[in-house]
Amino acid sequence: MHSSLSSTEEGGLARRKAQHLEICLDxxxxxxxxxxxxxxxVRLIHRALPEVDASRVDTGMSFLGIPCRLPIFISSMTGGSRQAYQMNKDLATLASELGIPVGxxxxxxxxRKPQVIDDFRLKRFAPSVPVFANIGGVQxxxxxxxxxxxxxxxxxxDGIAIHLNPGQELFQPEGDRDFRGVLEAISRFIERSPVPxxxxxxxxxxxxxxxxxxxAAGAxxxxxxxxxxxxxxxxxSFRxxxxxxxxxxxxxxxxxIPTGLALAALGRNRRGILASGGIRTGLEVVTSLALGAEAAGMALPFVRELSRxxxxxxxxxGEELARVIRNxxxxxxxxxxxxxxxxxxxMGEALLRDAASLRADSLEKDRPDPPE
Structure with a gap:
């Protein structure tokens, strides 16, 4: 089944994306x-005797099988409007300069509108770093x-992100309201996807x-x-x-679920976990990695600096973040x-307690429906 947008919907999409960017920047x-x-x-313990040569510290990681300079990626932000397209091109150029992935x-x-495909050809601006596409799970x-x-x-x-946004959809006047079948569709999509x-x-x-x-679905x-x-x-709501x-x-x-709590509930030994959501500083990146994330995502801080x-x-x-991470x-x-x-x-007692509670929920077997 093909998803399609009428010309009216296309214009509405462009306006909506432009409004998103304006609201986030102001x-x-x-x-x-x-x-x-x-x-x-969460605090990391300072070592007065680190026994480390700072010149030999490696801040790199591998993402989607591609070496990157820093354990940071630029999260998918927005698209669909002229300003957003230019912003994404600038973000790709920035990612290339910093040696980090970009969505x-x-x-x-x-x-519906294949003629704007050049606005999405970000790989030409970031040929040496991972570039991942983005699509909504509810679609x-x-x-x-x-x-x-x-x-x-x-x-x-090099990959694709499937985003889940039921909260946003519910408050978007033109948003989707039917969230059935999303997990099954994700599983089917992954089965034949040409990229991770x-x-x-x-x-x-x-x-x-x-x-x-x-x-379990293959992500x-x-x-x-x-x-x-x-x-x-x-x-x-501001729209x-x-x-x-x-x-x-x-x-x-x-x-x-706050980012730190979600990480703490999963533990530090899970592979494939990424952290984003409110990460604004280098030390927050480091804390996320210490809690078990393989990389930390940021979008709004970079977008705001680009606009300024x-x-x-x-x-x-980006260079400030790199220096903080290295130190x-x-x-x-x-x-x-x-x-x-x-x-x-x-780790604070409240965070430990809440993480244990959230973890226990994941271990519960599916409870049967109550009798009618």
Missing amino acids: QERFGVETSSTRLDE MGSIRILL LPRTSHDSLYRLLETLQA VMVKETGFGIAPREVNQLF SYVDLAGAGGTNWVRVE SDDPLDQPVAGEFDTWG GGIPRALAL ALVLTGCTGVAELRRVPLL
């Missing part, structure tokens, strides 16, 4: 970061998988039970994308003319990012 008018990652409840906006529009049951596979090959994508597949949330987190389901990576960063319920939407959205300001001062300013942010590795006695999984951690 911090004074729109408060879209409404929660906490809880990463501040593109949703390729859904290409199914997969109603979209031709073969068409998506062809797009991935045309775009020379990662599955991500968009800011409300993924519980351990669902992480297990996604890996190569699961990006927890927890609460603490951009709250897309809030973003959509709405309905006077009820903002107060209703406000009820969800602390909704979701172009690629040079965003590049300066933190030295001060914990590590010579590489994978070693962070083994460093001792000091």
Whole structure:
């Protein structure tokens, strides 16, 4: 089955994406970061005798089978509008300069409007780093998988992220409301995908039970994308003319599983876990890696720096992050990012308790339906 957009829907999509970008960039008018990652409840132990040569510390990682300079990726942000297309090209150029992976906006529009495909050819701007495409999970049951596979090959994508965003869809006037069949469609898509597949949330987190389901379906990576960063319920409420939407959205300001809690609940020995959602600093990247993530994703910080001062300013942010990560590795006695999984951690009692509770939920067997 093919997904299609009418010309009216195409225009609406472009307006919506432009509004998303405007709202996320205007911090004074729109408060879209409404929660906490809880990463501040974790501390790494300082080593006064690290026994490490700082010049030999390696901040690199492998992502989608491609070597990268830093354990950071630029999360898929947005697409569908002229400003967003230019932003994605700048992000790809930035990723190439920094030696890190980058995601593109949703390729859904290409199914209806293939003439804009050049706006998604990001590999030409970042030939040496991983570039991954992006599609909504809720669209997969109603979209031709073969068409998506062809797009991935045309775009020379190294992977694809399937994003899960039921919270955002519910608060989007034109959003989807039927979330049935998404996991089954993800599994079918992965079976024949020409590239590795990662599955991500968009800011409300993924519980351990669902992480297990996604890996069982064949996902190569699961990006927890927890609460603490951009709250897309809030973003959509700022777009709405309905006077009820903002107060209703406000009820969800602390909704979701914080990024730090989602990581703590999974433990430090799971492979394929990615962390994003509210990660803003180098030490938050390091903390996420120490909690078990293979890499940490950021989008809004880079987008904001691009809007303020172009690629040079965003590049300066990346180099600042690199320096913090390198110094933190030295001060914990590590010579590489994978070693962070083994460093001792000091974790707050509340975080430990909540992580145990969340972990227990994933271990429960499916309970039978109550008798009628």
